[in-house]
Amino acid sequence: NAGVTQTPKFQVLKTGQSMTLQCAQDMNHNSMYWYRQDPGMGLRLIYYSASEGTTDKGEVPNGYNVSRLNKREFSLRLESAAPSQTSVYFCASRDPTGRSDTIYFGEGSWLTVV
């Protein structure tokens, strides 16, 4: 049982390049999230998906797009990377209809935009 898996773990981009962070969970969870973590800022929600086929903006969505491909997968795309998007990105999932309220995080993706 892998839990939440995200790739890549490390990535360096040049300003203006695009890339997609991939996330998959094998726990049959309905809700999935993308957070970014910056020093002193905690975990800030970028986008979330309540269920397959639905996505909504979080606290800091500008510069990002998401796609909930199916129940397992939730990808985050940077169309034109900017230095301000240098951060650690965490994908997470939980099952609001299940017995556990635990949020499970992926291992994180370290992104540097130069």
Add this chain to the structure above:
Amino acid sequence: GENVEQHPSTLSVQEGDSAVIKCTYSDSASNYFPWYKQELGKRPQLIIDIRSNVGEKKDQRIAVTLNKTAKHFSLHITETQPEDSAVYFCAAIYLYSGGYQKVTFGTGTKLQVIP
């Protein structure tokens, strides 16, 4: 929307002493309050949680207390050990049956336990 404030941002304690981290929330509808521990370079992981119908919960050396009236909750770590050194995040969530619940995290507390 929900706003969660967490204090202090950094905390240093001597090994064996207690550590207390406090969070306040703004939305009185929030009814679930988890605490996450994040070691350096690792993912956040749940260490303890509490629901609004409970005032205190304990698990070995860690405990969480909740004051619904004042809208604050605290994490207590007793007999601290070097392996407790990490960043701790609180969160406030409104749970209801079915549907989506947005999760709001505090800004984190970096705890350093000095041997």
